[in-house]
Amino acid sequence: MKIAIFASGNGSNAVKIIEHFKDKSQYQFVVLSNKKDVPVLEKAQKLKIETYTFGRKDFYETENVLDFLKEQKTDFVVLAGFLWLIPENLIKLYPNKIINLHPALLPKYGGKGMFGSRVHEAVIEAKEQESGITIHYVNEKYDDGQVIFQAKCKVTQEDTPESLAQKIHQLEHLYLPEIVEKLVKNW
Ligand code: GAR
Numbered sequence: 001m002k003i004a005i006f007a008s009g010n011g012s013n014a015v016k017i018i019e020h021f022k023d024k025s026q027y028q029f030v031v032l033s034n035k036k037d038v039p040v041l042e043k044a045q046k047l048k049i050e051t052y053t054f055g056r057k058d059f060y061e062t063e064n065v066l067d068f069l070k071e072q073k074t075d076f077v078v079l080a081g082f083l084w085l086i087p088e089n090l091i092k093l094y095p096n097k098i099i100n101l102h103p104a105l106l107p108k109y110g111g112k113g114m115f116g117s118r119v120h121e122a123v124i125e126a127k128e129q130e131s132g133i134t135i136h137y138v139n140e141k142y143d144d145g146q147v148i149f150q151a152k153c154k155v156t157q158e159d160t161p162e163s164l165a166q167k168i169h170q171l172e173h174l175y176l177p178e179i180v181e182k183l184v185k186n187w
Contacts, residue, residue: 006082011040013080020177098138110143120161
C-alpha cells in the first residue's frame with residue numbers, strides 16, 4: 001500500500017503520519033511538494049522517504065505528476081498542508097482516495113485563499129467560540145468534498161492566530177494519522 005502525501009510547507013502533519021506507520025512495513029510513503037526548499041522535503045528525506053517536486057505546469061498542463069504517482073503505484077493520497085486545487089485528471093484517477101486536511105470546521109472558513117493563518121485570523125475576526133479541523137474527500141472544488149471527520153476546540157477571547165494555530169495543530173496531529181489508517185485499512 002503506497003500513500004502519497006502532498007505538502008507545501010512545514011510538514012508537521014506529514015511527519016506525524018509517516019511516524020504513525022513506521023512499524024507497519026506494508027505501508028510505504030512518498031512526499032510530493034509544489035515548492036522546493038521547504039522543511040517538509042528535508043524532514044521526509046531524514047525519514048528516508050522519497051520526495052518529488054513539481055511546478056504549476058507539471059501539475060495542470062501535463063501528466064507528469066500523474067505519471068509519477070502511477071510509477072510509484074500510489075494507492076491513496078493525503079493533502080496535508082497542500083494549497084493548490086487538485087486537477088480533474090488526478091481526481092478521476094483516485095476516486096474517493098484523495099483526502100484533505102483543513103484547519104477549520106468546514107463548510108465555514110474554506111475556499112480559495114483560505115489556508116493556514118488566514119483561516120485562524122478569519123475565525124478570530126468573526127468572534128467564533130469554536131473552531132477545529134476537517135478531514136474530507138477531495139473533489140474538483142476547494143474544500144468542498146464529503147466530510148469524513150471533524151474535531152473541535154474552543155476559541156477564547158485571548159486567542160491569537162498563532163495560539164489558535166497551535167490548538168489546531170494538536171488536533172491534527174492527534175487525529176489525522178488515525179483517520180488515514182482507518183481509511184487505508186478498509187481495503
Ligand atoms: C495545517 O494546519 C493544515 O490544516 C493547513 O496547513 C497546515 C499545514 O501544517 N491546510 C490548509 O490550510 C489547507 N487549506 P503542516 O505543514 O505543519 O502540516
